[in-house]
Amino acid sequence: MKYSKLVLAAAIGLATTASAWADIKVGVVLSGTGPAASLGIPEKRTVELFPKEIAGQKMDYIFMDDGSDPTAAVKATKKLIDEDKVDVVIGSSITPSSLAMVDVVGGAKVPNISLAAGRNIVFPVEGNRQWVFNTPQTTGLMASAIVKNLVQNKVKTVAFIGFDDAYGEDWWNNFSKDAKAAGIDIVANERYNRTATSVTGQVLHITAAKPQSVLIAASGTPAALPERALKQVGYKGQIYQTHGVANPDFLRVCGADCNGTILPVSPGVVAAQLPADSPIKQSAMKYAQAYEGAYGKNQLSQFSANAWDAGTLLEHAIPVALKKAQPSNLPEFRAALRDALEGLKNIAGADGIYSMSPTDHNGLDDRAVAMVQIENGTWKMQK
Template identity: 45%
Template structure:
């Protein structure tokens, strides 16, 4: 699907070359269908409400659905770069597809702002930036809460792909984490049963279970644990912060924990927190368009991507013209310039060594409470 915002009146008034010099073409790749649809749909919804300018330039957005498929994501990235001549790509929204896109963007030297945490490093993928908080930051509240509540042993079940790897490695790498992992199981995103894996976890007698899934597929092991009588705490990651996870999990996920960015609990933040105002403003905009209670953490990642891209393009436009390699390089340089951007999920300050740019202010622990999310203060 394509969505384009073009100022036709302006195009009629000035030569085409002048229009092109003041217009940026931006690629948007989201997994609107496939296993990652519960994430991709809110990503898309936000992009459908962003302004028709980026960094003061008229913006032509080309939105594509990669169906949560790495092969398709690769093809789409090549099309956007080779045929549509984009200067910037937002996406994709799942780890495997975002990594697939990054192979193309880094080869072609086109800046990419991924909508998911990635295992990529600036020295090997200098053209890829990431909006969502990295798992080493988002795992801190989980570990601290476990420790505060006497958890000594944990069982893990997560996706077989790179997202599962990110979750478990983020947990392991939290400074001061002395919790033993007594079972480590995996499952595929489209599995319909995890009975065997759950039995192995239960046999290890963990004090808590950590699930490394995302979206609605993350509800499967949680439900299976409760069905088999597991009473201990169950922890998730930011990739379950949406209504579809709560809908599919139902009563089984009540009491479960997850980490999130500030947008979900913005009204519970202290007034002195600079993120609060930005988060509440975005929520109001989103819910005015899509209905009360419709906002999700994933929708907010797209908004932060826009805010960061907007500042970078504004700086790049002072140095080069859209459609040139100099302009794309200037966007990349602006992204890692160290300038702060207050977003919905955190305060971003990207540098040549840090292409995510957030700190622990971007992470909070929440609990499923009456079908919603409640902020948990860790003592």
């Protein structure tokens, strides 16, 4: 009997230890190939820099490539949840894929940190969106920043051209609302596919409307297509892009055609140019030094910053979640992690300072916006 009790006690002790030291599994769905590869590749490289242990728990990162396709993103997410039994999902890279994933993660009650900027990924926080967070500045926040810049530059007419998908539509909804409120007339509204090789027809419609400025609501290297086409037909007005282009690949592809372009970006992209008293300077430089230390100079991007902040949020949320549940109890730990993410306040990252709430699963404000102009293949922060 005494021996049996000792064996039982030892077994309980081993089980407790195993529970306390169980791996935390992080599923990562990114666009490593396809039209959004220039987003997904730096995001993956960033996740590879994430800590291998948080709060004494070993971290296990499982990568899936969705090929920039929403259907593939859903399939990958289901596999990670059903077969790999992940505690949390990071991704995807683009708005259409992230929107497609919302019902999957919400239905399974698995917290999700999206790296896409669509405002409608996380707003309103109801139904399955209660399980979804995102790190980039939303389209709403960045659209507001662009409209403010247009007003400062006394622009009265603007044309819009964007992707013919959820990203372009989300930008249109937010930008057109803010532009109208500011008294700016949108004289053209055009769309094109991410895989398009020509936008000549759309550009001719835009130039015929004679706008003072043009906003291109696209992301990655495909966003260079309309800008180059506008320059080829001799358009002389001010061109704006979104933070969806803020990476070295876009600068390389667009080349001299993008000189003078204005756009809002993550403070992390221009970390070294931030003023010393910026509340984001220290956290942005931490990201910049880590990423450039691993991959070389002039490699910072909006997308690596977005991914970096997903890791930052997890580093702060996991210790809180562990006080309520252990990874060995999957449903309880997933719920505890969701609650911990929702409760984060004043967390400084590369993109900005996050303060989540039951009604806000993005948590960023105007401090997360840096307006830049492209000068000879570099981002020059505007004063």
